[in-house]
Every structure is written in C-alpha cells, then in structure tokens.
Amino acid sequence: MTFLNVLRTALSGIAANKLRTGLTMLGIIIGVASVIATLALGNGARAAVENSFRFLGSDQIQVSGQFAVEDGEPKPAGKLLSYEDGLTLTDAAPLIDRVEMTVRGSGKVRHGQTTLDMTFTGVDAGALTSMIADGKVQPVGWPAGALLTSEAFLARGRFFSHSEVAAGAQVCVLGYRTADDLFLGDDPIGQTVWINRKPCEVIGVIAELETVDEQERTRAKPNDAFYLPVSTAVQSLFENEPWVEITAHVTDEARMDEAKTQIAAHLRTRHGIEQGSDGKWLDDFRLTTKKDILGVQQDAARTFSVLLTALAVVSLVVGGFGIMNVMLVSVTERTREIGVRMAVGARQQDVVLQFLLEAALLSLAGGLVGILVGILSIPLAASLNAGLALLDPASIPVALLVALATGIIFGLYPALRAARLDPIEALRYE
Amino acid sequence: MNDPRPVIETQKLTKTYRMGATDVFALRGVDMRINAGDFVALMGASGSGKSTMMHLLGCLDTPTTGRYLLEGRDVGSLSAQERARLRNQRIGFVFQTFNLLPRLTALDNVALPLLYRAAGKQGNAEPASPRKRALVALERVGLAERAGHRPTQLSGGQRQRVAIARALVGDPALILADEPTGNLDSSTGGDIMRLLAELHAEGRTLLLVTHDRAVADQAEYTLHMRDGRLLP
Numbered sequence: 105m106t107f108l109n110v111l112r113t114a115l116s117g118i119a120a121n122k123l124r125t126g127l128t129m130l131g132i133i134i135g136v137a138s139v140i141a142t143l144a145l146g147n148g149a150r151a152a153v154e155n156s157f158r159f160l161g162s163d164q165i166q167v168s169g170q171f172a173v174e175d176g177e178p179k180p181a182g183k184l185l186s187y188e189d190g191l192t193l194t195d196a197a198p199l200i201d202r203v204e205m206t207v208r209g210s211g212k213v214r215h216g217q218t219t220l221d222m223t224f225t226g227v228d229a230g231a232l233t234s235m236i237a238d239g240k241v242q243p244v245g246w247p248a249g250a251l252l253t254s255e256a257f258l259a260r261g262r263f264f265s266h267s268e269v270a271a272g273a274q275v276c277v278l279g280y281r282t283a284d285d286l287f288l289g290d291d292p293i294g295q296t297v298w299i300n301r302k303p304c305e306v307i308g309v310i311a312e313l314e315t316v317d318e319q320e321r322t323r324a325k326p327n328d329a330f331y332l333p334v335s336t337a338v339q340s341l342f343e344n345e346p347w348v349e350i351t352a353h354v355t356d357e358a359r360m361d362e363a364k365t366q367i368a369a370h371l372r373t374r375h376g377i378e379q380g381s382d383g384k385w386l387d388d389f390r391l392t393t394k395k396d397i398l399g400v401q402q403d404a405a406r407t408f409s410v411l412l413t414a415l416a417v418v419s420l421v422v423g424g425f426g427i428m429n430v431m432l433v434s435v436t437e438r439t440r441e442i443g444v445r446m447a448v449g450a451r452q453q454d455v456v457l458q459f460l461l462e463a464a465l466l467s468l469a470g471g472l473v474g475i476l477v478g479i480l481s482i483p484l485a486a487s488l489n490a491g492l493a494l495l496d497p498a499s500i501p502v503a504l505l506v507a508l509a510t511g512i513i514f515g516l517y518p519a520l521r522a523a524r525l526d527p528i529e530a531l532r533y534e
Numbered sequence: 535m536n537d538p539r540p541v542i543e544t545q546k547l548t549k550t551y552r553m554g555a556t557d558v559f560a561l562r563g564v565d566m567r568i569n570a571g572d573f574v575a576l577m578g579a580s581g582s583g584k585s586t587m588m589h590l591l592g593c594l595d596t597p598t599t600g601r602y603l604l605e606g607r608d609v610g611s612l613s614a615q616e617r618a619r620l621r622n623q624r625i626g627f628v629f630q631t632f633n634l635l636p637r638l639t640a641l642d643n644v645a646l647p648l649l650y651r652a653a654g655k656q657g658n659a660e661p662a663s664p665r666k667r668a669l670v671a672l673e674r675v676g677l678a679e680r681a682g683h684r685p686t687q688l689s690g691g692q693r694q695r696v697a698i699a700r701a702l703v704g705d706p707a708l709i710l711a712d713e714p715t716g717n718l719d720s721s722t723g724g725d726i727m728r729l730l731a732e733l734h735a736e737g738r739t740l741l742l743v744t745h746d747r748a749v750a751d752q753a754e755y756t757l758h759m760r761d762g763r764l765l766p
C-alpha cells in the first residue's frame with residue numbers, strides 16, 4: 105500500500121468522528137500550548153535579565169553592603185562599606201587596577217531663601233559615561249538610536265574632573281529640576297549652595313532626562329538628582345555614615361575569582377570579620393560579577409524550565425492516554441474492517457501503519473492547534489509575568505516533534521493490537 | 535482445459551482447536567482436489583467443518599497437520615506475510631454479509647485489494663491504475679454507474695455484486711464464496727448465482743460454501759462434509 109493511500113485511509117478514519125477527535129486532541133492542545141507559552145516565559149525572562157544587567161561590564165566586580173531588614177527598615181549587617189575601603193582596595197588587591205565609588209545620602213540644601221530635602225549622590229568623574237553605558241535614561245526628545253555623548257547629557261557647565269574628585273573639591277552638579285527648584289530660572293553656574301552649612305559651587309546642570317522605557321516615566325525622577333564628588337560627599341557632607349557602593353575593575357578577566365578572593369581578604373581584614381563555627385566567613389559585604397548574575401538567572405531559568413517541562417509532560421501524557429483510548433475504541437469499532445482488510449491481503453505491518461499514522465495525524469493536528477493557542481496566549485502569559493514573554497522560534501518545531509512523538513508512542517499499542525487480530529475472528533465480529 | 539490442473543490439493547488435512555480443556559477436531563483428514571475452471575459447492579451442516587475448510591483454503595488459517603497445496607505451493611510452510619500476499623493475489627473472498635467498508639465508495643471498495651499490492655516491486659510494466667481496474671471489475675458485475683455510491687446507498691444484491699467485483703479485481707486463482715446468497719431474497723439470490731455461473735463459464739474457478747441444496751445444485755458438482763470429513 106502506498107503511503108498516500110495509507111494517509112487517505114487514516115484521514116478518513118479521523119474525519120469520521122469529528123467530535124471525538126476534537127476532544128481527544130484537547131490534551132495534546134493544552135500540552136503543546138503550555139510548551140510554547142512556558143518556553144516564551146523563560147525566553148522573555150532571560151532577555152530581560154540580559155538587558156537590565158548590560159551596564160555591569162564583564163571585567164567588573166560590584167562590591168555592596170549586606171543589609172538585613174528590621175522593622176521594615178534596611179539595616180546594615182555589620183560594618184558599612186566605607187570610602188577608605190574602596191581607596192585602599194587597589195593597593196591591597198593587585199588584580200584590581202581601579203575602582204569607582206558611589207555613595208547616597210540625604211540632607212538639606214539651601215540657596216537664598218529656598219531649602220530643599222535632597223538625596224545626594226557622590227560619584228566619580230566617570231559617572232556620566234557610566235550613565236550613558238547604563239542606557240536607562242536619555243535627554244528628553246533624543247532621537248531613537250542616535251549615539252549619546254557626555255555633552256548631550258549636560259545642559260550647562262561641565263562635570264567633575266578627576267582632580268576635583270581626588271581632592272574632595274566643594275563643587276556640585278545639579279539635576280535639571282533641582283536647578284529649577286533652587287534657582288527659579290536664574291543661571292546657577294558659579295553660584296554657591298549650602299549643604300549642612302558647607303558651601304558648594306555649582307559647576308554644571310544635567311540636561312532634562314527621561315527614562316528610555318516609556319512605562320517607567322511616571323515613576324522614575326531622573327531630574328531630581330544632586331551630584332557631588334564621592335570624596336567630598338563622604339568626607340564632610342553627610343550627617344550619617346553613607347552607603348558606599350564600589351565597582352572594581354579587574355586587570356585580567358580570566359582571573360575574576362582570584363580578584364574576588366583578594367577583595368574579600370582585604371575587606372575581612374578591615375572589617376574584622378571572623379569565621380563562623382561552620383568555617384564560613386560571616387561577611388558583611390557581597391561581591392557580584394556579571395557571570396554571577398547570569399548564573400543565578402540561568403539557575404532560575406533551569407528550575408523554571410524543569411517545572412514547566414513537568415507540566416507539559418503531564419498534559420502530554422494525559423493527551424497521549426486520550427489518544428490511546430480513542431484509538432483502542434476505534435480499533436474495536438473497526439474490528440470487522442480490519443478483518444476485511446486482512447482478508448483482501450493487508451499484512452500486519454499495513455494495519456500497524458494505518459493506525460499508527462492515524463494516531464500521529466491526530467496528535468499532529470492537536471500540536472498545530474496547540475501551537476496556535478500557545479502563541480495567542482503569550483500576551484496573557486506576559487501580563488502575568490511583568491511583561492516578560494517572548495516567542496522562542498525554536499519552540500515551534502520542538503512542539504511539533506513532541507506532539508508527533510506522543511501520538512506515535514501512545515498509538516503503538518492500539519495499532520499492534522489491531523495488527524494482531526485474528527482475521528477469522530475479526531470477520532465474525534458483530 | 536483438456537488436462538485438468540489442480541488449483542487446490544489437500545492431503546490428510548486436519549485442524550484441531552483447543553477450547554478450554556477439550557480439543558475440538560474440526561477437520562479429521564480431508565483429501566480434496568479442485569481443478570482449474572471447476573465450480574464446486576461444498577455442503578454440510580453447521581459444525582461439519584466446512585467453515586474451517588474455507589478458512590484453510592482461503593489462507594486465513596493454517597492446518598494442524600496435513601498439506602495444502604495452492605497451485606502447487608505448500609501453504610503450510612508460509613509465513614503470515616506470505617499468506618497475506620497469497621490472499622491478496624490468488625484468492626477472492628465473497629462473504630454472506632458482503633463485508634464492504636462503509637466509508638469507502640463502491641469503486642474504492644473494489645480497488646482495496648490492489649492497494650495492498652507492493653507497488654512496482656516486481657518491476658513489471660506499469661499495470662493499469664487500481665481505480666481503472668476496479669472500474670472494469672464493476673462493469674463486469676453491471677454496476678459501473680454506481681461506482682461513486684457508498685454501500686449504504688446500494689441494495690443488498692448490489693452490495694454483493696460490488697463484493698464479487700472486489701473478489702475478481704485481483705484476477706485470483708480461486709474465488710471462495712461463503713453463503714453468498716444467505717442474506718438475499720430468492721430473486722436477488724438467483725441473480726447472484728447467475729453471475730457466479732457466468733464467471734465459471736468465463737473459466738474462473740469457484741468454491742461455493744453453502745448449506746442450501748438449491749444453491750449447491752447450481753454448481754458443477756457438490757462435495758459433502760460431515761464431522762470433519764469429506765463424504766465419498
């Protein structure tokens with residue numbers, strides 16, 4: 105029997121019972137749709153993480169403090185990272201060739217009759233470049249895709265020089281709205297503002313910024329910033345000890361782990377950290393590299409995938425048993441037909457092929473509908489997952505193969521049963 | 535046909551079934567010879583072994599002991615697959631209940647045996663397409679204009695004609711008809727018997743299994759079976 109004839113026979117077998125066929129396919133449809141949707145969720149989460157950690161270069165180690173939450177307030181677990189921790193790092197850790205530091209602290213700033221509550225950010229001379237590399241904000245109305253420059257980020261004046269940062273100069277750069285609020289339209293360049301009764305000269309104003317992500321625009325306030333050299337900020341301006349974040353640049357990317365060990369040893373000495381009873385260091389800091397973040401994400405994605413695969417397997421097995429059931433019913437109903445086919449010369453393998461193909465077509469049809477349902481459900485899945493779902497094109501052939509395999513595996517037993525019928529008994533079957 | 539050539543030759547054919555704890559001796563040594571071009575009726579009461587005999591002759595079953603030669607070939611030594619091929623190419627079945635596939639048209643029902651032939655494997659010159667040959671067979675039984683009808687749209691007599699066309703289409707050595715008129719009224723049954731007689735006149739070999747003497751009388755000669763043996 106030619107393949108085409110077997111196909112025609114199988115198709116007419118399926119078409120004979122449309123309702124039963126549809127119900128049988130339901131399990132496969134749900135299984136395949138969940139395969140598509142869940143792969144899309146994993147794919148979306150992966151893309152989002154890679155996107156949001158773009159700014160952390162592969163030669164960088166982020167050093168941050170450990171915090172414990174007490175009474176709803178974050179409290180440092182142990183000593184805070186200090187400016188000195190960062191300054192001494194390059195000497196103590198030979199694999200670190202330079203560090204960038206950021207501190208945040210709040211206080212009051214005054215100019216003339218105006219006093220504002222402000223969050224101060226102490227930064228390095230390279231902060232503007234980092235902001236551009238971060239890619240989260242851009243000057244208002246900046247054409248999409250156009251290359252950003254440090255100049256484009258400045259409305260007036262200039263940013264800190266390296267010598268100003270090194271010396272702890274009493275200078276500051278204002279965010280666009282901060283400048284507006286303090287100076288009410290006057291030119292702030294060269295003017296003096298007072299922070300905790302210490303004078304500070306305004307040397308620049310940042311351009312009016314907006315977040316690149318339009319959905320973020322109502323929340324983020326990039327224009328309320330107040331920048332100081334990090335050295336100035338930690339030395340004299342804050343009443344409370346500020347939180348320092350250190351970004352260390354490693355000379356050799358291949359020796360990241362070694363560099364981490366050097367940093368950890370340095371900080372443990374400075375903070376007087378001891379080993380716990382289990383031999384683990386009771387660190388009050390955390391070291392993070394891009395590889396760590398991707399690794400954590402990959403672990404999470406793997407766990408996610410395992411869970412979702414389990415879900416898909418369960419629905420496909422249920423669907424497979426549905427197919428097996430409907431094929432067994434079909435074999436029983438068509439016992440006489442099988443007898444007739446055998447009498448006119450169908451061999452066992454012809455009968456196996458006929459019923460196997462019928463099961464495969466059934467599951468394949470379910471697979472196609474499932475793919476469609478899966479793709480249509482991606483927006484729904486995205487809305488349940490913070491907008492993170494992206495169709496993975498590779499999931500379509502995978503889903504089809506899975507559906508086909510399900511049909512063949514679960515169709516095998518009914519097909520073999522049909523082929524093993526005794527033609528004499530089958531012809532007598534009422 | 536001056537020199538009669540045997541289509542069927544059986545020697546001491548026996549068939550024993552196991553039914554629970556007891557053995558049922560369906561055939562107890564049958565020697566039968568049917569020559570090419572014969573039109574033979576096989577008669578016997580139910581339980582006489584005539585159905586078992588038909589199943590063996592039709593290669594649907596294998597004998598317990600003894601030999602069955604179909605056109606000189608020992609069927610007992612063949613695999614299930616080879617027997618399927620013999621059924622397909624050398625035997626045409628006509629059943630009491632017609633046994634047409636309800637979802638196929640008359641034409642597709644007739645073409646069915648041809649679809650199970652290994653296409654082009656013999657490397658012969660391309661034979662006429664299955665549907666063309668099926669149409670020729672339908673013409674032979676006078677139903678060409680019903681080719682597109684499904685079995686449910688045909689009368690009992692017409693269904694049996696379609697079944698006969700299906701038996702004919704593969705040009706078999708032997709047509710086995712099991713009570714072909716059993717489900718038909720006497721007038722329609724008479725038409726079917728006339729058609730079988732015509733086929734015999736054209737040189738076909740037919741074995742008619744029946745318990746109806748009036749039907750058996752229309753064959754050339756009659757063999758009688760009782761208790762698993764052929765009566766002399």
